[in-house]
Amino acid sequence: MTAHVTVRGLTRIFDVSKPLLNRILERRGKAFLTAVSEVDFEIEERTTYALVGESGSGKSTIGKMLVGLLNPSGGDVEVEGVNLAKETDGDKVAEVRSDIQMIFQDPYASLNPRWRVRDIIVEPVASKGGDTKGLAEKLLEQVGLHPSDAGKFPHEFSGGQRQRICIARALASNPRLIVCDEPTSALDVSVQAQVLNLMSDLKDELGLTYLLITHDLTVVRHMADRIGVLYLGRLVEEADPETLFTDPKHPYSRMLLDAAPRMDGFGREVPPPTGEIPDPIDPPSGCAFHPRCPLAADICKAERPQMRLIGTSKVACHLAE
Amino acid sequence: MTTPVLSIRNLSVEIPTRQGILKPVDRVSYDIAAGEILGVVGESGAGKSMAGNAVIGLLNRPAHIAGGEIRLNGARIDPLEGEEMRRMRGKEIGMIFQDPLTSLNPLLTIGDQLTETMLTHLPIGRKEAEKRAVAALDEVGIPGAKERIDSYPHEFSGGMRQRVVIALALCAEPSLVIADEPTTALDVSVQAQIIALLKRLCRERGTAVMLITHDMGVIAEAADRVAVMYAGRLAELGPVREVLTEPRHPYTHGLMASTPLASQGQTRLHQIPGSMPKLNYMPDGCAFHPRCPRAADKCRTAPAPTLTDGRAACWFPMVTEAAE
Numbered sequence: 050m051t052a053h054v055t056v057r058g059l060t061r062i063f064d065v066s067k068p069l070l071n072r073i074l075e076r077r078g079k080a081f082l083t084a085v086s087e088v089d090f091e092i093e094e095r096t097t098y099a100l101v102g103e104s105g106s107g108k109s110t111i112g113k114m115l116v117g118l119l120n121p122s123g124g125d126v127e128v129e130g131v132n133l134a135k136e137t138d139g140d141k142v143a144e145v146r147s148d149i150q151m152i153f154q155d156p157y158a159s160l161n162p163r164w165r166v167r168d169i170i171v172e173p174v175a176s177k178g179g180d181t182k183g184l185a186e187k188l189l190e191q192v193g194l195h196p197s198d199a200g201k202f203p204h205e206f207s208g209g210q211r212q213r214i215c216i217a218r219a220l221a222s223n224p225r226l227i228v229c230d231e232p233t234s235a236l237d238v239s240v241q242a243q244v245l246n247l248m249s250d251l252k253d254e255l256g257l258t259y260l261l262i263t264h265d266l267t268v269v270r271h272m273a274d275r276i277g278v279l280y281l282g283r284l285v286e287e288a289d290p291e292t293l294f295t296d297p298k299h300p301y302s303r304m305l306l307d308a309a310p311r312m313d314g315f316g317r318e319v320p321p322p323t324g325e326i327p328d329p330i331d332p333p334s335g336c337a338f339h340p341r342c343p344l345a346a347d348i349c350k351a352e353r354p355q356m357r358l359i360g361t362s363k364v365a366c367h368l369a370e
Numbered sequence: 371m372t373t374p375v376l377s378i379r380n381l382s383v384e385i386p387t388r389q390g391i392l393k394p395v396d397r398v399s400y401d402i403a404a405g406e407i408l409g410v411v412g413e414s415g416a417g418k419s420m421a422g423n424a425v426i427g428l429l430n431r432p433a434h435i436a437g438g439e440i441r442l443n444g445a446r447i448d449p450l451e452g453e454e455m456r457r458m459r460g461k462e463i464g465m466i467f468q469d470p471l472t473s474l475n476p477l478l479t480i481g482d483q484l485t486e487t488m489l490t491h492l493p494i495g496r497k498e499a500e501k502r503a504v505a506a507l508d509e510v511g512i513p514g515a516k517e518r519i520d521s522y523p524h525e526f527s528g529g530m531r532q533r534v535v536i537a538l539a540l541c542a543e544p545s546l547v548i549a550d551e552p553t554t555a556l557d558v559s560v561q562a563q564i565i566a567l568l569k570r571l572c573r574e575r576g577t578a579v580m581l582i583t584h585d586m587g588v589i590a591e592a593a594d595r596v597a598v599m600y601a602g603r604l605a606e607l608g609p610v611r612e613v614l615t616e617p618r619h620p621y622t623h624g625l626m627a628s629t630p631l632a633s634q635g636q637t638r639l640h641q642i643p644g645s646m647p648k649l650n651y652m653p654d655g656c657a658f659h660p661r662c663p664r665a666a667d668k669c670r671t672a673p674a675p676t677l678t679d680g681r682a683a684c685w686f687p688m689v690t691e692a693a694e
Contacts, residue, residue: 103557207645208414237413237584242628242639249638264558267587271630271639308562310587312631315611317591321563325527 053226053258054092054115058124061085061110061282065330082330084110086282087124089356092226092275097252097259099269101305102279105326108262110282112228115260116151128226147177150219154231156211160203166214167199173222188217192247209240216247220255228260233268245272266309270294278302281329281337288362298364300342336367344368373444374401375545375578376425380438380676381448383417383424385649387432392649394420396602397438397676402546402578407569409593409610410582411625415646417602418582422548424448425580426463427455443545461491464539464577466568468551470531474523480507480534481519484541491542506537510567529560533567540571547572550582565592586629590614598622601647601657603674608681618682618689620662656685664688 066072066079085107092098100108113119115126117133126133131145150173153159160169170188171181186196192213203211212232219227232248233241245268251257261272269276270290278286278299286299297303304322311317324341327333333340339349346368354365383395395417402408412418423429425440427450440448442462450458459465467473475483484503488494494502500519507515510533523531532552539547549568553561569592572579581593589596589610596613598606598621606619617623627640644661647653656674659665668685677683 103559209645238586238625239413239628239642240645242630242641245630246638246641265630266558267630305558308559310561310565310585310591312587312590312614312626312629314587314591315614318566319562321566322559325529325560326557 051094052091053094053129054098054260055127056088056090056111056115056124057127059085059088059111059114059121059126060123061107061114061119062122080330083332084282084329085114085121088279088282088284090277090284090287092258092260094258095252095256096274097261097272099261099263099273099276100279101263101266101269101276103264103305103326105281105329106279107282108264108279109230111279112151112230112260112262115226116149116228117146118151147173147222148225150222150224150227152212152215152219152227152229152232154234156208156215156235157203159215160211162203164202165199166201166203166206169203169214170199170218170221173218177222179222184221185217188220189214191220191251192217193243207240208236209243212236212240212244213247216244216251220251224257226258226260228262230262231264232261234263234265241268248272266306278305281326281332283337283365284356285338285365286362287356287364292360292362296362298359298362298369299338299366300344300369301338304341336365372403373441374403375443376402376580377441377444378421378425378438379441381421381424381435381440382437383420383429383433384436385433387650389650393436393652394433394602394649395424398599398602398604399438399677400597400604400607402580404545404578405573405576406595407572407579407581407593409589409596410580410599411584411586411589411596412599413584413625413646415601415649416599418599419550420602421599422550422580422582425546426459426465426548427451457491460487460544461542462544462546464542464544464547466532466535466539466547466549466552468554470528470535470555471523473535474531474538476523479520479522480526480538484519484538487538488541502541506541507534509571510534510537511563512537528556529563532556532560532564536564536567536571540575540577543575544577546578546580548580548582551584552581553588554583554585561588568592586614586626587631598625601652602649603657604677604683605658606682607677613681618687619658619684620664620688621658622682623688624661 061084063082063084065082102108114121121134128145131141136142167185170185175181185199189196189198194213233244263269273290275289276293277284280301286302297306307319308322335351336349336354339345348367354367356363356365379399380397381395382397385392398421410418424435435448439446481503485499488499488502504515504519512518512533553564593610596610597604600621606613606622617626624642642661653660655671656669659669664686674683
């Protein structure tokens with residue numbers, strides 16, 4: 050199997066400084082927020098790679114850098130062997146870009162209310178001057194809607210149907226990689242099941258590769274072939290779902306799995322996790338998780354752990370075994 | 371038997387519109403005992419929040435209570451209006467909303483908000499109220515309560531804000547707390563903290579809790595009993611373990627099966643075909659019949675039985691296979 054996407058040392062730093070005058074008056078320097086810090090991973094062709102983490106863990110920022118909505122501050126993103134940030138041949142970049150599409154979380158905000166569904170769906174092709182005849186109708190059928198829906202406006206659809214329209218639009222340019230940023234978080238459970246099933250079917254039919262970004266561990270376990278757990282912009286563990294859910298190696302993964310509500314957890318009393326995610330502008334020294342970690346030792350405060358291979362999992366922890 | 375803290379009987383909420391009368395809540399009955407957590411689940415539009423708002427008198431016109439009765443500690447509260455309702459709200463019933471930022475006043479310190487609530491509802495002086503405010507913050511696990519009492523809501527993180535809201539809801543020592551999606555806006559690890567806190571405080575004080583959520587996992591862990599709502603009606607009501615593991619209503623069954631957790635190891639998730647009917651386009655008979663795999667002729671014509679003694683409002687409830 051070949052890697053479809055290779056991410057190496059990916060870093061994104063946002064400048065969150067106050068305006069110049071404020072800085073002078075308050076005698077403060079610039080402030081930088083490290084949203085993503087030296088993340089490495091590979092996505093193999095025709096697989097689903099999931100990034101999980103809580104808010105502020107940088108998962109959406111990684112997704113945006115992958116599709117080119119944000120530029121990395123450091124590191125490389127290679128898709129189909131082309132380094133998107135460094136490649137100088139514009140045609141090559143454009144070609145790879147059209148192979149990448151994105152599905153967003155909020156199907157109400159990501160469809161233009163003034164456009165007809167037909168125009169929304171064919172836009173990725175039309176903007177490049179491609180042939181769009183009958184394309185919208187074909188795609189609507191593919192995602193389980195009626196071809197005659199092409200003439201309607203987005204407000205005539207329910208949340209689940211809108212997400213199907215978003216998927217149809219993502220499929221229009223025949224992409225090979227789709228970045229799905231919380232695709233079902235805004236949907237009800239029964240509708241979520243329909244959309245997830247549709248995504249699985251399309252993956253098999255069209256040979257798609259997914260990068261699935263979500264905070265919902267149950268969705269991840271169902272959909273992913275490989276899971277990366279993020280904490281404060283750093284990848285702390287990477288494993289296949291079976292291993293991660295039965296034998297999490299990193300203390301943060303363990304905490305996250307314990308905290309997630311369980312359907313069979315009737316009256317479960319677990320000591321809830323302590324503390325909160327630290328401020329990303331001023332992250333803790335060494336391992337970012339050490340202030341909340343039950344295992345933390347001196348080395349954790351001093352040195353940032355590197356990714357190590359333990360069994361089939363990759364773990365960034367000094368003490369994991 | 372002791373009187374339940376909250377007792378709802380045949381509660382209906384109606385919204386008159388030009389297209390006709392909509393019924394977002396239709397003849398719903400349930401009780402909550404002291405110290406008990408009743409989980410109310412359902413998908414968007416099932417009427418779960420509407421029922422909660424009806425109890426606390428927060429229905430927006432033109433929505434109004436059209437029938438049935440609501441009793442709090444044995445006394446009817448549904449006819450209360452204006453000043454009487456206002457006095458009871460906050461004193462007898464505490465409310466926790468989904469978004470902690472919008473339920474706190476951004477211009478007042480949290481200390482002011484807590485003392486104001488206590489001064490309004492409890493026969494105590496300012497000094498005593500201020501002392502209790504610190505104690506309340508301490509109890510919900512806000513570190514350095516004494517110093518943080520003069521902070522404004524924006525100085526807290528999401529999880530800490532929700533703790534403040536809980537302190538606010540409980541400070542007048544209400545007998546009932548309505549928590550409407552209290553953890554939906556929060557991260558998993560913070561959610562676990564908030565749920566544990568809510569459980570502990572209510573058990574200690576014997577407060578009855580109506581926990582409205584769409585998250586079956588939260589219900590499983592927190593609730594004692596669960597009420598499943600569909601299209602404004604109660605579909606199933608019973609002890610949480612039985613309802614979730616041996617659902618009798620086909621809707622509950624479908625809902626449970628479609629969660630990714632239940633379909634472990636399967637390539638496809640269970641699907642309930644279609645979507646919930648719109649309020650102005652309710653099917654005849656049982657509201658669930660167009661999506662129900664067990665629907666028979668009776669379901670298409672006769673409205674589903676009202677839930678009284680049984681567990682499921684269904685003509686053909688599912689018999690547990692384990693019992694056979």
